Amino acid sequence: MDTLNTMLKINFPQLKQALDKLGFEETWVKESYVKFNNPQAYAIIVLSSYEIDKEIKPAYMRMIEKVLEEKGIIRRDKFESLFNDFRSDQSSLM
Numbered sequence: 001m002d003t004l005n006t007m008l009k010i011n012f013p014q015l016k017q018a019l020d021k022l023g024f025e026e027t028w029v030k031e032s033y034v035k036f037n038n039p040q041a042y043a044i045i046v047l048s049s050y051e052i053d054k055e056i057k058p059a060y061m062r063m064i065e066k067v068l069e070e071k072g073i074i075r076r077d078k079f080e081s082l083f084n085d086f087r088s089d090q091s092s093l094m
Helices: 003-007 012-021 058-070 076-091
Strands: 025-029 033-038 043-048
Touching: 012 025, 012 033, 012 076, 043 058, 058 076
Parallel strands: none
Antiparallel strands: 025 033, 033 043
C-alpha cells in the first residue's frame, strides 16, 4: 500500500516548499513545465505545470521520491516526513 498517496494529498505549492527545503531551485520552461534543479546533487525534476490547488499525481510523487533517493538527497523511508507539516494541517481540517 502506498501510504503517501492514500493518506496525504500534496498540491504544487506544498511540493515546491518541500523541494525548496532540500535546496532545489525552480525554473519555468515555456509556461507548461517547471524544472526543479539541485545543483549540489546534480538532480533535476521536471513536471507539467499545475494549477495551485491540484493534487500532484501519485506517479509524479513516486518519481520525485526515486530521484531524491538515487541522488542521495533523502532516503526513501524519510521521504514522507518531508510532508509532515502538511499532514498536520490536513488532520486539523477533519
